Amino acid sequence: MNLLALDDRWRRLNDPEYACPCCGRSFGGLIDFGFGAPDDWPFALPEEGGVVAEGEDKLSEELCRLGDRRFLRAHLPLAVRGAEDAAHLAPWVEVAPEHFYAALDRIESGATETVEVPTTLANALPAPFDGPQPGTLVLGAPEARPGFFPEAGPLAEALREGLSFDALLDLYAGLGEDIRPHLTGR
Secondary structure (H helix, E strand, C coil): CHHHCCHHHHHHHHHCCCCCCCCCCCCCCCCCCCCCCCCCCCCCCCCCHHHHHHHCCEECCEEEECCCEEEEEEEEEEEECCCCCEEEEEEEEECCCCHHHHHHHHHCCCCCCEEEEEEEEECCCCCCCCCCEEEEEECCCCCCCCEEEEEECCCHHHHHEEEEEEHHHHHHCCCCCCHHHHHCCC
16 A cells, blocks of 8 residues: 555645645645746736737747847656656756757757757745756757756756656745645634
């Protein structure tokens, strides 16, 4: 038997029938977390499907231009040890302008071969994942969000080995979504 299945909090998180006794909140599974913009974006966020343009600076749901800097939205799946599920983060990464425009050309042409480019995470994550996060952005099929793979450190380790359930709950809390009180059953 999987030890995670013995954790009442895990069962409550994954039970669509469970409702928090204090507020009625229900989850039905892991929570995915997306970042609306790179941390350095100083303007408003676009409405769903829209674009915000401030002079030459532009932000859409997947692309960002800020001065001479370029950003792409990425995918970072963090498996939960002992589960078949992963929590999916959608952070922004900064890429060199030539890689940004090459990614746009790939989307327009429908290219499917895998391409790797150097990148840096453009959203701060809570401890123990805080600090600079250089890595690789893997561009694949044009309809798929590119994957972010950190070079080293706790985030790279979490990507390789998965997170404990408690570490995942800590990550959620650090991202402003502390669900721990809702899973106690009291």
